[in-house]
Amino acid sequence: MRPGLKIGDQAELKIIVTPDMFAQFDGKVVHRAYSTVSMIYHMEWVSRMIILPFLEEDEEGMGAAVSAKHLAPSAEGAELVILAIVNEVKGSHVITEVTVSNRGKLIGMGEVKQILLPKSKIASLLEDD
Template identity: 60%
Template sequence: MKRGMKVGDVATVVATVTAEQFAQFEGSVVHPAYSTVSMVYHMEWASRKIILPFLEDGEEGIGAAVSVKHIAPTGEGTTVTVVATVTEIKGSIIVTKVEARNERGLIGVGEVKQAILPKADIQQKLLESIQ
């Protein structure tokens, strides 16, 4: 991992809620609202944006843990802004606090942990998982 990442570094993802992001299972919409799955995706993406400039050529980030609390609903056409902030750097483990907001306020909070590993190690673990 390249030097320079520090506690307090921030990245943001902004998305407009679409029908594809509704809470649904097997194609059946449960609620016409921004799903927790979509929120987790945007939280992970904001967190990943932080690490990207610091990855060496032979490295990649991989999700290690996600903890999320979905606080309020958000309907179609609403803008969601997700902010990730680095709270800890423990060797190759990067921890971010994440917050999701819409125009009315806070809709979700959580934490994302990512591990920075050599790409070869990740490929080996994937191979082992299918054998």
């Protein structure tokens, strides 16, 4: 990992809820609202945005854990702000706290843990499958 990543670093992602983000199972929409699956995806994405400038050429980040609470629904067209803030850097582990807001109202919150590993290590882990 390149030097410089520190506690308090942050990244922000703004998205608009679209039908492909609705809660659905087996291709059938259950609720015309922002799904928990989409929220987790965006939480991981904004957390990844933080580590990208610090990855060495031979490194990659992997998700290791996500915890989340989806507190309120958001309809199609809602403009959401997803904010990740680094709260721990320990060796190759980076942990971010993430919030999801809809017009200033907190609709989701959680934590994302990433591990920075050599690409060769990731490849060898996948070969073991």
